[in-house]
Amino acid sequence: MHAWAVQTFNSVAFAGLLFLLASGFTLIFGLMRIPNMAHGACFMLGAYVGYSVIKAGLPFFVAVAAAGIALALLGAIVERVVLRRMEANEFAQVLATMGLAFIIADASLWFWGGDALQIPEPDWLRGPVRMGDLVVPKYRIALIVCAAVAAVALWLLVDKTRLGAMIRAGVDNPAIARAMGIRVSKLSTFVFCLGSALVGMGGVLGAPIISIYPGLDFDMLPLAFIVVILGGIGSLAGAFVGSIVIGFIYTFGQAWVADLAYVILFLPMALVLIVRPQGLFGRPAA
Amino acid sequence: MKAVLIGTALAALVPTLLGSSFHINLATQVLIAAIFASSYNVLAGWGGLVSFGHAAFFGAAGYGAALLVLKAGFGHLAAAMLGLAFATVLACIIGALALRATGISFLMITLALGQILWGLSYRWVSLTGGDNGLTGLKRPALFGLSLDGAAAYYYFTLGIALVAFLSIRRFAGSSLGASLRGTRDQPRRMSALGFNVWLVRWVAFVYAGFWAGVAGLLFLYYHRFIGPHSLSIAESAEVLLMVILGGAGTLTGPIVGAAIIVLVRNLISAYVEHWPMLLGVLFLLVIMFVPEGIVPGIASRLRALRASGHKAPAEAPPHT
Amino acid sequence: MTEPLLSLRAVAKAFGGVQVVRGVDLAVAPGERRLILGPNGAGKTTLFNLITGDVPCDAGSIVLDRVELAHLPTARRVRAGLARTYQIISLFPHDTLRQNVVLALLGLARSRWNPFDVLAARRDLREEADRILATVRLDGVADRTVAHCTYGEKRRLEIALALAQRPRLLLLDEPLAGLSQAERTDIRALLASIPATVTVLLIEHDMDVALTLAERVTVLHLGEVIADGERDAVIRDPRVREVYLGE
Secondary structure (H helix, E strand, C coil), rough: HHHHHHHHHHHHHHHHHHHHHHHHHHHHHHHHHHCCCHHHHHHHHHHHHHHHHHCCCCCCCHHHHHHHHHHHHHHHHHHHHHHHCCCHHHHHHHHHHHHHHHHHHHHHHHHHCCCCCCCCCCCHHEEEECCCCEEEEEEHHHHHHHHHHHHHHHHHHHHHHHHHHHHHHHCCCCCHHHHHHCCCCHHHHHHHHHHHHHHHHHHHHHHHHCCCCCCCHHHHHHHHHHHHHCCCCHHHHHHHHHHHHHHHHHHHHHHCCHHHHHHHHHHHHHHHHCCCCCCCCCCCCC | HHHHHHHHHHHHHHHHHHHCHHHHHHHHHHHHHHHHHHHHHHHHHHHHCCCCCCHHHHHHHHHHHHHHHHHHCCCCCHHHHHHHHHHHHHHHHHHHCCCCCCCHHHHHHHHHHHHHHHHHHHHHHHHHHHHHCCCCCCCCCCEEEEECCCCHHHHHHHHHHHHHHHHHHHHHHHCCCCCCHHHCCHHHHHHHCCCHHHHHHHHHHHHHHHHHHHHHHHHHHCCECCCCHCHHHHHHHHHHHHHHHCCCCCCCCHHHHHHHHHHHHHHHHHHCCCCHHHHHHHHHHHHHHCCCCHHHHHHHHHHHHCCCCCCCCCCCCCCC | CCCCEEEEEEEEECCCCEEEEEEEEEEEECCCEEEEEEECCCCHHHHHHHHHCCCCCEEEEEECCCCCCCCCHHHHHHHHCEECCCCCCCCCCCHHHHHHHHHHHCCCCHHHCCCCCCCCCCHHHHHHHHHHHHHHHHHCCCEEHHCCCCCCHHHHHHHHHHCCCCEEEEEEEECCCCHHHHHHHHHHHHHHCCCCCCCEEECCCCHHHHHHHHHHEEEECEEEEEEEEEEEHHHHHHEEEEEEECC
């Protein structure tokens, strides 16, 4: 019983991390209609940036913020200098993000070397906490809280603000959105920055649990894909539900059938794509 | 035809021109990559079907043959044929699943299915050796001649490469090839002309998977090793890079792209530590400024230079 | 009348909540020239799409010479003797006019599956393509790429592709759209010269030309047939005048 509870808890924590990864991915995919192949690399880069900030002696949450800002800046530059050029050609944009992924990966290797790096949790979040019968690490609770805060903030943004309404319009139908005067390209820059910032922060927040190493980018990217395909492209609710489902499948899968963990992760994704290409929540595809 | 003969003659002279084993081996690697890239070109260049999982067939053939030889004691020819058959059957299945969608959904299904295969090779350690892969393979002797030497294996690879390139060129110029390009350019119109668009694409997918398998087998016997990396996203991304770089939808583009990437990886890496970054930047520059690829890019600039002052040529560019 | 070549019964289609085609009945005799009229949004192109299978119908039956088409994919319907042109030009832009027509000829040929032949060397296809291009008077520019052709030439090529399929039923979707007066006269002559063995269904807004070609007219309004019959009778029909001609 205890093992179940611990795994459940870990699943939720991992789901939180996945949400930080997938929410940005799904917004970018929904609005710009491209899977950002550099998203995993941005996660990794965020983690590396956080590592350097902490090494410089600054507190953990400053590192988180720094990673967010750095990745937002990178996102802005990439979107305006590279992607904006090929606005009409989505395939070219996908390929460009792939090229970017390789550049980020190698640059990271250059700056931070090939060894796996650790970021320790902040002192005040170290150690376990007793919740009734359960003993859970404080940090994972904090991670869940952060993800929940991000989820609420995003929901408020997308559902309650004018900006969010514009984003939703752009996701639904960019042509009509433009015709209504919505500057879809400016929105794209914003969404790309936001998505990159989220994933960069996610990288730092996740580092105490998964550590930072070359190859992390292509380990995380498929997970973003799975969550978003399952949940539906462009849907935050879908990213939320998808993160939870995959968080559980991944965690329990690792515990029970480590050999087949990859298969059980990708099989649902493949099945959903094959049967219902728009995902569980998404709209019928363009 | 002349170009083919000259190219073949030059290629045949490579071992004598280059001399050292290291360089001859490099040439062999270029040929293997060129076959892999040409196979991908059938799918992505002429079919317009950009897949992120083509390495699945490359690796599957290699793993199939290696497992049969190392674990089941099969002879090399039988193992190779069965490995190739395995890759082709896999292409039939994955193609049938992935072609339920097009565009970006197709891309993602191929990525997902490719990852499943990668995951199996990585985790099923008892069968595949996991991250360590399968080692200990020996090259067979062909009609009594050993293939262990660099030059010998180069000629073997060259022979197969010629068959591959000529086949693919024939395919491109054939009715089926024209049908495939039609489905890329105007799928709805093609249906209205009586073509079974899905079936044309599926056949192309399987054909591309077949030749990827051939490249995988050559790779296996070249390195005497196969590992999960051969099935990875990185490998699929690399072959996509080769085709885009050199020029999708042309005959020589994939070969040029393959040569550039293999040579950069092996030669430049001696001087420039961060060649993947270089490759990434090169790729971005090509996508941004010469999106049709290097070979068509150079060809059209040459044409423009030659035709400067005259009107643009009115005939169609040859379907190279 | 004699047994109709094309017979639609209660064909219906809705997109989202909007009923675009509602319960359309249509019967076209062999060799007939039928004009489909209607204001924009009447459902004419959708009707064509339903007949060709570009869009699946929600209900109803579509019978071409005793073959039920409603559940068949487009390619099979084409095999049954259907061909169409599109309102928005859909040609192969990087190919020459001849190559476009060769592709159209290939569509119904067994050899389209051959991965070993040399298509460029197929004299028979090349000559047939040239013959067809001659009927639409594009033989002089057979080697030009579609991208370099004028709009009028592209419209004629659209028709050439459809004719290359040797259809029993030809659906022409606004073949005159966007053309100059001279070009319209040209195409009118071309359409008039289509052999009587081919039945023609025509959507067209240009009254002058369309009415001279058509024997019978069907008028659609908001997805329904409001008039159907001999040309002269239909244009005098008060409902038609009110809805379409605005009187």
